[in-house]
Amino acid sequence: MPTRHSPDVVIIGAGVVGAACAYYAARSGLTVAVVDRGPVAGGTTGAGEGNLLVSDKEAGPELDLALLSTRLWRELSAALPPETEYEPKG
Ligand SMILES: Cc1cc2nc3c(=O)[nH]c(=O)nc-3n(C[C@H](O)[C@H](O)[C@H](O)COP(=O)(O)OP(=O)(O)OC[C@H]3O[C@@H](n4cnc5c(N)ncnc54)[C@H](O)[C@@H]3O)c2cc1C
Structure with a gap:
């Protein structure tokens, strides 16, 4: 019987906020999936001046x-x- 592997955390949005949440969640040992309707940093993050x-x-x-x-x-x-x-x- 197939087993399903679900991540501990699903983060919607691959901007700087989602990426930071994903980074620190993964660093603390959680499995993380980041989903976005577009490319990484394709939202406001891509326009940021840094x-x-x-x-x-x-x-x-x-x-x-x-x-x-x-x-x-x-x-x-x-x-x-x-x-x-x-x-x-x-
Ligand atoms: C011109 C400009 C310059 C800036 N300069 C600076 C700066 O110098 N320093 C600074 O600190 N801040 C700056 N900012 C602000 C900063 O860019 C934003 O605060 C920051 O990028 C927000 O990040 P975020 O991850 O919340 O949003 P976003 O980068 O917009 O990421 C959100 C992501 O969620 C995805 N998403 C949304 N809804 C859904 C959905 N229903 N399903 C799937 N995906 C979804 C979007 O596609 C997007 O990729 C600037 C902003 C602008 C516009």
Whole structure:
């Protein structure tokens, strides 16, 4: 009798948010499937300028998240392939 293998997590959307969720879910040991109606980064992500801004955030939850995000990006830049562009601007 055939067995069905379902992923632990199904993520709809292969933009930067879905990709980040998929990356961290997979890194924590979950099996992940990412589905999208179009190409990877074919939505808003493909238009992004790639800036990781903290200076435009007011004190509060958004700034807290931005600071956490910049820390994660720094860690990621060390783990991702060398052709990944990451340029800290201070
Ligand atoms: C011109 C421009 C410049 C920007 N510059 C920056 C910047 O410098 N720094 C910054 O932090 N942010 C920037 N942003 C914002 C940033 O690009 C977005 O916040 C981010 O890309 C959103 O990512 P996302 O994964 O949520 O959405 P998306 O990248 O849009 O991904 C969503 C995905 O879900 C898929 N999808 C949606 N509905 C379905 C469905 N029903 N079934 C299957 N698939 C589905 C879509 O096809 C798409 O691929 C910029 C935005 C624009 C427009």
